[in-house]
Amino acid sequence: MKLTSKGRYAVMALVDLAKFNSANPVSLRDISLRQGISLDFLEQIFSKLKRNDIVQSIRGTQGGYILNKQPNEIKLANIFHAVDETVKTVQCKKESKKGCNGKASKCITHNLWDELETHINSFFENKSLEDLLTSNKENRV
Amino acid sequence: MKLTSKGRYAVMALVDLAKFNSANPVSLRDISLRQGISLDFLEQIFSKLKRNDIVQSIRGTQGGYILNKQPNEIKLANIFHAVDETVKTVQCKKESKKGCNGKASKCITHNLWDELETHINSFFENKSLEDLLTSNKENRV
DNA sequence: TTTATACTTGACTATTTCAGTCGGGTTTAT
DNA sequence: ATAAACCCGACTGAAATAGTCAAGTATAAA
Numbered sequence: 001m002k003l004t005s006k007g008r009y010a011v012m013a014l015v016d017l018a019k020f021n022s023a024n025p026v027s028l029r030d031i032s033l034r035q036g037i038s039l040d041f042l043e044q045i046f047s048k049l050k051r052n053d054i055v056q057s058i059r060g061t062q063g064g065y066i067l068n069k070q071p072n073e074i075k076l077a078n079i080f081h082a083v084d085e086t087v088k089t090v091q092c093k094k095e096s097k098k099g100c101n102g103k104a105s106k107c108i109t110h111n112l113w114d115e116l117e118t119h120i121n122s123f124f125e126n127k128s129l130e131d132l133l134t135s136n137k138e139n140r141v
Numbered sequence: 142m143k144l145t146s147k148g149r150y151a152v153m154a155l156v157d158l159a160k161f162n163s164a165n166p167v168s169l170r171d172i173s174l175r176q177g178i179s180l181d182f183l184e185q186i187f188s189k190l191k192r193n194d195i196v197q198s199i200r201g202t203q204g205g206y207i208l209n210k211q212p213n214e215i216k217l218a219n220i221f222h223a224v225d226e227t228v229k230t231v232q233c234k235k236e237s238k239k240g241c242n243g244k245a246s247k248c249i250t251h252n253l254w255d256e257l258e259t260h261i262n263s264f265f266e267n268k269s270l271e272d273l274l275t276s277n278k279e280n281r282v
Numbered sequence: 283t284t285t286a287t288a289c290t291t292g293a294c295t296a297t298t299t300c301a302g303t304c305g306g307g308t309t310t311a312t
Numbered sequence: 313a314t315a316a317a318c319c320c321g322a323c324t325g326a327a328a329t330a331g332t333c334a335a336g337t338a339t340a341a342a
Binding site: 025027028029043044046047050057058059060061062063064065 | 314315316317318319320
């Protein structure tokens, strides 16, 4: 499986957003400056976050984004799923319909990746934005 | 972090090898045919496995490879470490010496990746080749 | 001693993915 | 009006991946 910068940036940006959890929307430009992430890239990311109902957008001047749920309701699993599309373990299933590696049956490691996927997902399912907020109160960026 | 085909093939090949855990060495050609993995690629992989003392090689006709330890002593962590060089989480630390993303301090998600790394490693530390052997007795390839 | 098998090594390459850019929009507060 | 901000799809350079290729060396068996 693979964690991309997109996923990392998404988490960073949402933590940033959550810190300003007022009614006022936060603009991507501000997040871009504070977190050092390209504005264009942020736009791509937030378009996906919005499509997955993690954030809401407010257009026009003074616009920006706000969280669509409480920080404790947003699991990291939701975030990664939103921006990375698939939390994919190693390519194994997609090579053929029946089995793996051109063989007729499942490869001997097939179940292993399923287990791993479950294992990793449980990590992300059990961590929310709020967890990150509290663990980072002291060392703000 | 990232799991490559190299890692997957290494596990597949070693399980294959372990099934023939006799004194006779198994040639890469046989593994290549049985598992559908390019011979040249296998050679690259086994060169690393050998360097990491996971397998032993026997040269010449009738040569091949044998496991260097018992299947229950070979953890998946050892295997991935051998072929993937680093079980790397998302690039964050390497961007700058001090902090992440060009900032002076650690980014807000920094600790998260450390935790994740630990979480994933514990999965691989607790699984040995033998575990895979027994769980695949029924559906052989 | 020849030969075929199999390991050894390093360079090379096509393809894919990643990370980010770019150029155009549309919406809305002031 | 106009400027700030979201919106969207196409594009691109660089890096990583997944191999391939070529030229060896070692050794068992005929």
